[in-house]
Amino acid sequence: MQPLLLLMAFLLAPKAQAVKIIGGHEVKPHSCPYMAFLRITIPDRKQCGGFLVREDFVLTAAHCWGRSITVILGAHNIRKDERTQQVIPVKTAIRHPNYHPTVNDIMLLQLQRKATLTAAVSLLRLPRRGEQVKPGMLCRVAGWGRLDLNTSTATLHEVELEIQEDEQCISRYRRRYNRATEICVGDPGKNQSTFKGDSGGPFVCGNMAQGIVSFGKKDGKSPHVETKISSFLLWIERTMRRFQSPD
Template sequence: MQPLLLLVALLLPPGARAGEIIGGQEARPHSRPYMAYVQIHTPVGMTICGGFLVRDFVMTAARCFRRQTVVILGAHNIRRFERTQQHISVLRAIHPRFDQQKNLNDIMLLQLANRARQNRFVRPVALPRTQARLSPGAWCTVAGWGLVSLSRRTDTLQEVQLTVQRDGECHRRFRFYNGRIEMCVGDPRERKSAFLGDSGGPLVCGRVAQGIVSYGNRQGTPPAVFTRVSSFLPWIRRTMSRFQQWGQAEIPL
């Protein structure tokens, strides 16, 4: 357990923690076919992030960037062989100037080396159609394979329902919180949150991916900060359009 915590800490900027599902439950197997398990290989070992399939790309957090990355789609129990799984290498990663010190622009698109085979186990999730903001109190769900406590891990996909909070809740807790491009998620009165080991996972509201797990406090108490997907729609559209042609003469990841 300790080596894993140390590795995760090394991959994060000061004061930030990657996402963990706290206070949730095991998801129904393959009920979230857009989920991606992102394996990140580093010189000191392997760590993980969450992600989600969007068209021919996997969207995740920019803090998860490393040059050797593999995406697993169609998984429920990531420690077992499942015929539903597709293991695909990442060709390149694209993000809009992630600011590690302020945790801003924490969004990244992974272009896969091969197209995902879409079926009932692997299917993309919808993105917002407009840049309209979600109202405080909106119910959403976040899912991932992160730790379920500081002493217990899970091999199966977990999920938890969370509510969108007013920006003031995060302005008071996080120095650089920016409500224009970030979302404040999780009722501070409940022990339900995203915390350690699952950054990059999606916040799904009404079958639409509205947020990306970004960071929270060191105790794992809500609320946590999620990247606001709708704020990046122009960048997402431009990036997908640019790289939609396979086999372009680009420098691979």
């Protein structure tokens, strides 16, 4: 019986490790304290990711817009009532004025109250003007999106993805890809990607947000497209000043 049990353990082990954000892994709880979970209820029920860039603002993708959005900060398992969580309704959802599907896919969420910064809730830095990322760089992206076509997760997962040459996405998406405002991400030879529900999450290089998860193919295969944050810094700064909450 013992050799049979060993054989079964050997055969089952790879399957146990396969249930992850496509090609990624579950993160250590609260190791990405800037992450925001977006619960959107009106007009449609859906979820997205986002990240805290100021105590009263979350940055995300414009296609995550809704008339009723609740932000959950400090979460690891979004199906549990964790003591680290801060649940804050969105006061105003501000899409880029020139947004339309897959173009200028960026949005700021003004929170109804300021978040309290803790070990589990902190800000993520934005790039400086003119700062560019390059093909070959390895960066990280996290989210609560699906692990494959049929598997959802309640816990935060993360995957490391390589920046690709623009030509990879021009070939895959043709006119839908704009090298000036987007980043091409994910080695097409690897089964690693973000997926449904990860939209709006940050593409983090070092300790800085360089992109926002925007769109990809329905099969989840790489490469996919991130909104290039450095192209929108002026709009972000002006919008946060315009909607600044009084102290």
